[in-house]
Amino acid sequence: MSLNSEQIKNTDISQYILITPARNEEEFIKLTIDSVIKQTLIPLKWVIISDGSTDRTDEIVKEYVKSYPFIKLISRNPSAERNFASKVNAIKEGYESIKDLKFDYIGFSDADMSCESNFFESIIDRMNRNPKQGIGGGVVYEKETELWSPVVASYDWSVSGTMQMFRRQCYEEIDGYKPLKRGGIDTIAEVMARINGWEVKTFVDIKLFHHRIMGAKRGNKVKSNFKRGILEYSIGYHPLIQILRFFSRIPSPPFFIASFMRTLGYYFALFRREPFSVPDNIIEYFRKEQLNRVITSFLKKF
Secondary structure, three states: OOOOHHHHHHOOOOOEEEEEEEOOOOOOHHHHHHHHHOOOOOOOEEEEEEEOOOOOHHHHHHHHHHHOOOEEEEEEOOOOOOOHHHHHHHHHHHHHOOOOOOOOEEEEEOOOEEEOOOHHHHHHHHHHHOOOEEEEEEEEEEOOOOOOEEOOOOOOOOOOOOEEEEEHHHHHHOOOOOOOOOOOHHHHHHHHHHHOOOEEEEEEEEEEEEOOOOOHHHOOHHHHHHHHHHHHHHOOOOHHHHHHHHHHHOOOOOOHHHHHHHHHHHHHHHHOOOOOOOOHHHHHHHHHHHHHHHHHHHHOOO
């Protein structure tokens, strides 16, 4: 199947690169690829990094590469390391392979998502209107029952790691994602972008569909919430914020248990004095941001 004339024409608007790390994603990667090749604005190059996949991921991608020359597959050898640091190393390898190309934006997507046909064109159009915006994206929807529901997030200053679009200058100024083994790579990238004067914002009218429920790969939700709490401690969440978030999370399934386990994980790491994953200056900035938002939110009520 060849690209249509509209897709070819639109490649002159603003060039962008897409990088997708994938490990054993045979269940969903066809949905992701089909979604991207139908975009009104296709990427200049799309690098899919199979990070030691042992299923049919590589085989599926190779079939598409035959028909779509803008797709590039990099297959990494399997390793014992399976964490977010490995994901970042895969991303860096993908970036090295395209960094000499001329492009304005670079997007990082998961291999289990899909989106509407004008998704990337819409995001780039919005970001072109605001030269200060360094990271943008859409609202993530997940399907736990029969209906797609938005994942609640802080859209005014955050973008889901399911798909983050960076202005190239912003991405290079922060030197990309940091290899944090526990995760939080998208959150810390946003903090570093704001430290460098960039704005981070989700466009609430642009939708993105995530086909694997967040945390599903990590086992049951009780255990994953405990690990999430440890992660939040490791990247510098403020202790006061964690207490406030405990009450705000109670309505989320599995309700009180999820909120309790996430908070327990945080304070478990705190009392053990586990080392932080990021430098002190980033933690200090991040915590000031969190406190300022709480104060601002409180004052707006009066």
